[in-house]
Amino acid sequence: MSRPSQPKHTTADHNGVSVIQSQSHAPSAPPAAVAGLQQVPQLIPAHPSSAGGKALPPSKMKKPPADKDSEEYRQRRERNNLAVKKSRMRSKQKALDTQQRVNELKEENERLEAKIKLLSKELSVLKDLFLEHAHNLADNVQPPAGAGGSSPAPNSTSANGQ
Amino acid sequence: MSRPSQPKHTTADHNGVSVIQSQSHAPSAPPAAVAGLQQVPQLIPAHPSSAGGKALPPSKMKKPPADKDSEEYRQRRERNNLAVKKSRMRSKQKALDTQQRVNELKEENERLEAKIKLLSKELSVLKDLFLEHAHNLADNVQPPAGAGGSSPAPNSTSANGQ
């Protein structure tokens, strides 16, 4: 934020005239010949098409960097800048999404763990009941009607711990 | 990759002097006053140090952009470039970590869900047993010797995961 000048990429909008003076920084290089007059070698292919040329198959050419002043150049730059912006936007968005996904998964995890805890508890209760009952049967205890008062000592065999 | 000119940031290393004429453009701004001859107003504070000055409070100064040729300038750029690189590296690393976190959480989630499934199953079995038994009791049926023909005991009390 705080970028007080958004080009808004309407159409023919190109600011930022950049002149790259590649490593030509001799310690005695005077600050001259700057922007505006960039004279590139030009590199003309000099097609031998009129001589004995065939149909020039793979035209092994590295590609002339296209003059900075060229109309096509600026156009390409413009488009690329747009693409870059778009790509970066998506990248950032994706990062955000991923981060959010982490949060969601974390929540889900807690939910699941809580559920496990609950189920475990339920299970342990039921199991205890079962054991108790089994003991009753094993002891052949048939509680008729007022049998002494000997509670079968509720032995909680709980041993469940997550 | 394929960057045939890695500065290697030894010390006084600077290639690619780029002069960007950022958006400083009034719709009618003519292409004049380009780089190379950046004559900043300079704005000399004119220290009143010898007069009756205090400790010169906020000296309202926008900061002269420092000549591109300046030693200090290059030094600052160099350091910044380094910082930028570092920052971006961390940023990318963080993104990777986050992505991995997602994977871990997903795995954990599956683990938990599996456990829930298991516990649920166990619970349902036990409950069924209980219900059956309850019915037996309610019907006053005293299974003499193998009544229901169902000997439910497929339940091992172990439910350990991990």
Next chain:
DNA sequence: ATACATTGCGCAATGA
């Protein structure tokens, strides 16, 4: 005000 950290942006090389 000094030094480092972040961030938006454009350029160029390269991938698809």
Next chain:
DNA sequence: ATCATTGCGCAATGTA
């Protein structure tokens, strides 16, 4: 050729 990605440098801005 077109668009998408990515590394890199610059400059503005944020933060300590």
